[in-house]
Amino acid sequence: xxxxxxxxxxxxxxxxDKPGVLNRVASLFRRRNFNIxxxxxxxxxxPGISRMTFVVNGTxxxxxxxxxxxxxxxxxxxxxxxxxxxxxxxxLALIRVKADSETRSEVMQIVDIxxxxxxxxxxxxxxxxxxxxxxxVDSLIQLLSNFGILEMTRTGRVAMVRGAxxxxxxxxxxxxxx
Amino acid sequence: MSEIKTGGQIIWESLMNEGVExxxxxxxxxxxxxYDDLAKYEYPxxxxxxxxxxxxxxxxxxxxxxTGRVGVCIATSGPGATNLITGLATAYMDSVPIMxxxxxxxxxxxxxxxxxxxxxxxxxxxxxxxxxxxxxIRDLPAAIKEAFYIARTGRPGPVLIDVAKxxxxxxxxxxxxxxxxLPGYNPNLxxxxxxxxxxxxxxxxxxxxxxxxxxxxxxxAHAEAELRQLAEKTNIPVATxxxxxxxxxxxxxxxxxWGGMHGEAYTNFAIQECDVMLAVxxxxxxxxxxxxxxxAPKAKIIHIDIDPAEMGKNITIDTPVVGxxxxxxxxxxxxxxxxxxPAWLEQIAEWxxxxxxxxxxxxxxxxxxxxxxxxxxxxxxxEGDATIVTDVGQHQMxxxxxxxxxxxxxxxxxxxxxxxGYGLPAAIGAQMGKPDEEVWVVAGDGGFQMxxxxxxxxxxxxxxxxxxxxxxxxxxxxxxxxxxxxxxxxAGTPLFNPDFVKLAEAYGIHGRAxxxxxxxxxxxxxxxxxxxxxxLDFQVEEFTNVYPMVAPxxxxxxxxxxxxxxxPQGGEE
Ligand SMILES: Cc1ncc(C[n+]2csc(CCOP(=O)(O)OP(=O)(O)O)c2C)c(N)n1
Ligand SMILES: [Mg+2]
Numbered sequence: 001x002x003x004x005x006x007x008x009x010x011x012x013x014x015x016x017d018k019p020g021v022l023n024r025v026a027s028l029f030r031r032r033n034f035n036i037x038x039x040x041x042x043x044x045x046x047p048g049i050s051r052m053t054f055v056v057n058g059t060x061x062x063x064x065x066x067x068x069x070x071x072x073x074x075x076x077x078x079x080x081x082x083x084x085x086x087x088x089x090x091x092l093a094l095i096r097v098k099a100d101s102e103t104r105s106e107v108m109q110i111v112d113i114x115x116x117x118x119x120x121x122x123x124x125x126x127x128x129x130x131x132x133x134x135x136x137v138d139s140l141i142q143l144l145s146n147f148g149i150l151e152m153t154r155t156g157r158v159a160m161v162r163g164a165x166x167x168x169x170x171x172x173x174x175x176x177x178x
Numbered sequence: 179m180s181e182i183k184t185g186g187q188i189i190w191e192s193l194m195n196e197g198v199e200x201x202x203x204x205x206x207x208x209x210x211x212x213y214d215d216l217a218k219y220e221y222p223x224x225x226x227x228x229x230x231x232x233x234x235x236x237x238x239x240x241x242x243x244x245t246g247r248v249g250v251c252i253a254t255s256g257p258g259a260t261n262l263i264t265g266l267a268t269a270y271m272d273s274v275p276i277m278x279x280x281x282x283x284x285x286x287x288x289x290x291x292x293x294x295x296x297x298x299x300x301x302x303x304x305x306x307x308x309x310x311x312x313x314x315i316r317d318l319p320a321a322i323k324e325a326f327y328i329a330r331t332g333r334p335g336p337v338l339i340d341v342a343k344x345x346x347x348x349x350x351x352x353x354x355x356x357x358x359x360l361p362g363y364n365p366n367l368x369x370x371x372x373x374x375x376x377x378x379x380x381x382x383x384x385x386x387x388x389x390x391x392x393x394x395x396x397x398x399a400h401a402e403a404e405l406r407q408l409a410e411k412t413n414i415p416v417a418t419x420x421x422x423x424x425x426x427x428x429x430x431x432x433x434x435x436w437g438g439m440h441g442e443a444y445t446n447f448a449i450q451e452c453d454v455m456l457a458v459x460x461x462x463x464x465x466x467x468x469x470x471x472x473x474a475p476k477a478k479i480i481h482i483d484i485d486p487a488e489m490g491k492n493i494t495i496d497t498p499v500v501g502x503x504x505x506x507x508x509x510x511x512x513x514x515x516x517x518x519x520p521a522w523l524e525q526i527a528e529w530x531x532x533x534x535x536x537x538x539x540x541x542x543x544x545x546x547x548x549x550x551x552x553x554x555x556x557x558x559x560x561e562g563d564a565t566i567v568t569d570v571g572q573h574q575m576x577x578x579x580x581x582x583x584x585x586x587x588x589x590x591x592x593x594x595x596x597x598x599g600y601g602l603p604a605a606i607g608a609q610m611g612k613p614d615e616e617v618w619v620v621a622g623d624g625g626f627q628m629x630x631x632x633x634x635x636x637x638x639x640x641x642x643x644x645x646x647x648x649x650x651x652x653x654x655x656x657x658x659x660x661x662x663x664x665x666x667x668x669a670g671t672p673l674f675n676p677d678f679v680k681l682a683e684a685y686g687i688h689g690r691a692x693x694x695x696x697x698x699x700x701x702x703x704x705x706x707x708x709x710x711x712x713x714l715d716f717q718v719e720e721f722t723n724v725y726p727m728v729a730p731x732x733x734x735x736x737x738x739x740x741x742x743x744x745x746p747q748g749g750e751e
Contacts, residue, residue, distance in 0.1 A: 020299065020303075020311070023300070024303060049361075061490075064490075065487065065490075065491060068489075071487075072485070072487055074362055077361050
């Protein structure tokens with residue numbers, strides 16, 4: 001929880017895979033001048049349905065409203081705020097770090113500790129792939145920054161609730177929209 | 179067997195399948211193939227040529243509000259489409275079902291900044307319920323079918339289809355789809371949660387000072403009769419929202435007018451003092467509520483709305499009832515008990531009579547003021563048997579205060595967006611939809627000039643619309659804010675007006691200037707008796723302001739009111 005009553009919310013939205021959908025979702029946040037901290041989109045288990053995970057800062061009340069408004073988008077089939085739930089969340093990052101013959105082994109040690117992998121090696125750099133919780137990825141990046149990070153890309157958080165079902169009260173779907 | 183049809187033909191035949199009889203539009207290059215198909219195949223759809231595309235979207239809106247059916251407008255790419263936007267935003271804010279078709283540059287030129295290309299899907303996205311860009315003719319029939327369904331179901335709203343020019347020219351075997359596949363759209367067609375309904379009924383039965391707020395959702399759901407039954411069975415007074423005016427007869431014994439920024443003082447007192455509020459199909463916006471945290475502070479609020487996103491958006495709700503107002507009220511009716519509430523009704527009557535002492539109509543003046551004109555209009559139209567379409571400003575508030583609407587859908591007004599220029603074109607749409615109805619425009623001298631170019635459309639279509647201009651020489655409502663909040667500095671509000679009667683004459687429309695109270699009623703009668711359109715230029719007292727007034731961000735209890743005269747008389751504010 002931040003000082004102004006806001007906290008980080010992780011939301012998952014399922015939507016039809018059609019052009020312009022991302023624009024509609026983004027537009028809802030832009031309208032309130034919200035900054036989307038991270039956003040990950042890809043296929044879900046259902047053909048034709050994409051799954052979007054995003055992380056936004058906001059008060060519970062506003063986020064609840066964003067959730068219902070998201071669900072009003074015609075293509076959106078379900079929205080869930082998993083913040084308060086027992087959810088697994090992961091992020092993937094690719095990091096290109098300076099590494100020559102002198103520093104390479106040290107870098108490899110760190111990579112090992114974080115259960116990351118080196119996926120490419122050059123004369124003076126390596127590309128590291130890491131999958132983990134955001135704070136783990138953060139720590140790895142911090143350590144690697146001592147060697148010099150040349151390039152980096154992070155996917156943003158993806159999340160999945162543990163257990164079989166979805167807690168009904170947090171999912172807006174069966175209740176219909178509008 | 180499906181026959182080969184062009185994209186243009188598909189548009190017109192789909193419209194016919196949807197029962198569309200009239201469209202409002204203006205052609206240009208990117209929509210020409212569709213216009214050509216209308217002429218070539220002589221479809222029995224009447225195209226109303228507008229003067230400006232903003233007029234087309236307002237006409238579609240007026241048509242939809244008056245009839246409850248989907249209004250349709252059509253425009254070309256680029257500036258044609260952007261001119262529609264104000265009307266789409268107006269319809270979106272007030273949940274009005276309209277369909278807009280726009281031409282787009284050919285698919286091969288998309289994104290290349292060709293002549294009259296604008297990203298219309300992007301521009302219209304935040305002001306439509308949904309929109310489409312069609313670049314493949316095979317997507318067109320389903321898009322139209324879906325668009326009509328989305329526009330009119332659930333919480334209605336505008337839908338736009340942007341059709342690339344080559345799609346209009348392309349062809350394919352066509353049959354209008356029978357089914358819709360929208361997995362993400364469930365417009366809440368089912369009855370609301372019975373537990374919520376029972377909770378609501380219990381609250382109503384236990385209430386000592388109950389109040390109903392009836393909103394436009396009641397007319398959208400065709401629930402006027404059920405609302406009235408519920409009010410009469412329980413003896414609960416009914417206030418409306420601005421858009422809810424007409425959903426409950428304004429002259430009914432239980433009617434307590436409407437509340438909010440310029441609502442009646444006694445209504446605002448009732449809102450602030452009630453212990454249970456039943457809000458039906460009203461979105462409780464800031465003009466009604468005043469400062470959110472001060473609204474109806476003593477009340478447990480029951481909110482019936484088809485849009486779950488409205489629940490708790492502005493006001494904390496005790497009992498949300500998500501669903502169609504008709505189904506909700508039907509479910510509630512057998513569960514509510516007959517009641518009297520004598521002390522409560524007595525208290526409201528007292529407030530009402532106190533309010534009456536301050537009414538401008540009970541104060542002695544010979545001056546021509548809009549409240550007097552509105553009351554005269556009400557008498558002249560057999561006490562409410564007309565559709566009045568207002569523009570936006572002081573005159574709009576006076577119309578709503580002094581004309582008692584006894585019929586549903588008889589006041590068309592831009593409430594949410596407050597769009598000046600709405601009145602005249604929306605009245606054209608209303609009259610097209612209801613040819614036998616007496617339709618009046620009540621417009622300010624400022625707003626009228628924003629869309630008065632549509633006078634030519636009135637003549638082109640030979641519509642008998644009567645126009646009352648409340649000519650105060652000012653952008654009056656803004657002048658009023660300057661009077662109250664900006665120390666009477668009238669920056670940018672005095673108007674330089676044309677001679678409106680001569681202007682009307684130039685279009686072939688008869689008119690008359692009215693300068694005194696004595697002539698007002700008789701002038702209205704003359705306009706009514708005239709076979710065809712008629713314009714009345716009411717040159718009213720310039721500086722009259724609308725009371726009461728709740729300053730923005732203040733509580734409804736905190737009204738600026740017209741001073742009470744020393745000798746109280748009858749009447750009402
Ligand atoms: C398109 C648009 N521009 C500006 C406004 C702000 N506005 C609200 S009321 C008003 C004055 C309207 O003047 P007029 O049409 O003469 O009506 P009056 O208030 O004098 O009755 C203005 C400028 C608006 N509502 N709509
Ligand atoms: Mg004026």
